[in-house]
Amino acid sequence: MNAIISASELASDLAGQNRPVLLDIRWQLSTAKAAGEPPFDGRAAYAAGHIPGAVFVDLDRELASPPGAGGRHPLPDVAEFGAAMRRAGVSARVPVVVYDGGQGWAAARAWWLLRWTGHPDVRVLDGGLPAWDGPLETSAATPAEGDFEPAPGAVGLLDADGAAALARSGVLLDARAGERYRGEVEPIDRVGGHIPGARSAPTNDNVAADGRFLPAEDLHARFKALGASDGTEVGVYCGSGVSGAHEVLALAVAGIPAALYVGSWSEWSSDPSRPVAVGPDPQ
Structure with missing residues (x-):
């Protein structure tokens, strides 16, 4: 099954009989803001205009647990995640399409969680909302309660020890910007660098200038x-x-299955006992 869907394909599906559930996951990483600039408000962006029928889902509150020892975006409580998805209208036998403001990160987080918990038919709108050339609406959708019951384990999940081992036995990719991997800058976490043995593979290199994925063969x-x-x-x-x-998600488009270390660098680097590599080489 395809992991992504084009805007034209989505428009066709929305006009058909097997209409997908639409989830709006607009979110932005919180980093240092210019003086006086308010933080991004995904719910306000949703209220200003969204694809008709889409339901807003809050990444920080519904797709993650509160920050802590497990990192900035630990896995959500499975029961609470299931309840949030049912409130959004998600059912086991109804396709789901998720989108965000164009970067694709937040939509991919929802895609991965739904796939990890066993939903069989989830796709990401390629290019996000900017790729959509259809109408928008401002009224909040009120879907019927869904029946989705999460069953974790359908796709690969790594913890810190598993990630460290995989960096030696297989391939562990670091999706952050190259300068963070090399340890030259670290705007968010305790220390810069990377998990020893990991290879630098910045996420931004998987997409074209318009935010859409490169062709599968290129990926x-x-x-x-x-x-x-x-x-x-x-x-x-x-x-x-x-x-x-x-x-x-990019690996899935390329036909390559991959596991996700959800705690990632925010969890790894919070423990001073874990080794840190710096520079351009995996080490």
Whole structure:
């Protein structure tokens, strides 16, 4: 099954009999803001205009647990996640399409969580809302309660020890910007650098200038050059399990299964006993 859907395909599906559930996951990473600039408000963006029928889902509150020892975006409580998805109208036998403001990270987090908990038919709108050229609405959708019951474990999940082991036995990709991988800057976490043995694979290199994914064959070639050939076990991490989910999605588009280390660098680097590598080489 395709992991992404184009805007034209979505418009066709919305006009058909098997209309998908639409989830709006607009979110932005909270970093240092210009003086006086308010933080991004995804719910306000949703209220200003969204694809007709879409339901807003809050990444920080519904797709993650509160920050803590498990990182900035730990896995959500499974029961609470299931309840949030049912409130949004998600059912086991109804397709789901998720989108965000165009970066794709937040939508991929929702895609990964639904896939990990067993939903069989989830796709991300390629290019997000900017790719949509249909009408928008401002009234909040009120879907009927869904019946989705999460069953975790359908796709790969890594913890810190599993990520460390995979960096030696397979391929562990670091989806953050190259300068963070190399340890040259670290705007968010305790220390810069990367998990020893991990290979730098910035998420932004998986998409074109318009935010849409590169063709599958180009992505496959990219990941093969990074060591992710057929039969190789592959894992991904990022800062807190959001952009890493986007890289897992890119790997899926390329036909390569991969596990996600959800705690990612925000969890790894919070423990001073864990080793840190710096520079351009995996080490």
